[in-house]
Amino acid sequence: MKRTWFSMITVTGIMMLVILITPLGVNGQRRGQEEATSQRWSPVSIGLYVGYDNQPSGEVAGAQMRIPVLPSGTVELISGANITFLNQLKEYQFNLEAVYNTGTTAGGLYLGGGLAWRNTMFGSELTAGRRTVRGYSIVGGLKAGGIAGTPFSPQLEVRWTFLKETALNPRVISLGVNVALW
Known part of the structure; x- marks a missing residue:
């Protein structure tokens, strides 16, 4: 008899513990409740660097333009163009990259890669013709969220471009600011 009484107290105690730790706000079957709010897409942003x-x-x-692929913004497409200013020469580069963001829209690290095209003169003479070569790029950086509640977010970025048909492999370090469009 003693053992049965102890078992009944143990089972009752476990049941009370389960009741205490079970969430109280169970609304799964109720009618007339509000619809769950859908997750908003992270905004498209444009920026200069x-x-x-x-x-x-x-x-x-x-x-550049940053376009989120997933609603959370963890994966983005970055389309960007830049000009490298040299003595009596300008080189143009276009990049299309996919990046993975470790943070949220409030900022964080990002890393990715993609395609690159660079238009420049090949040869030692300024009269040499311009040519566009393609390759791929690896990009990584750190971006912060909006500054003091504004839509402006700074970024620090490193991009390494590997071009085919040439030994030129530009490595750019840049500082920029992006602004969210909505």
Whole structure:
């Protein structure tokens, strides 16, 4: 008899513990409740950046557009174009990359890669013809969320471009700012 009484107290105690830790707000079967709010897409953003390209040793200015692929913004497509300013010469580059963001819309690290096209003169003479070569790029950076509640978010980025048909492999480090469009 003693053992049965102890077992009944143990089972009752376990049941009370389960009742205490079970969530109380169970609304799964109720009618007339509000619809669950859907997750908003992260905004498309556009931005400008300046930096330095250490392979041809020149300053860089560029623009980019960041388009979220997933609603959370963890995967983005980045389309960007920049100009490298050299002595009596300008080189143009276009990138299309996919990046994975480790943070949220409030900022974080990102890493990715994609395609690159660079238009420049090949040869030592300024009269040499321009040519566009293609390749791929690896990009990584750090972006912050909006500054003091504004839609402006700064970024620090490193991009390494590997071009086919040439030994030129530009490495750009840049600092920029993006603005969310909505």
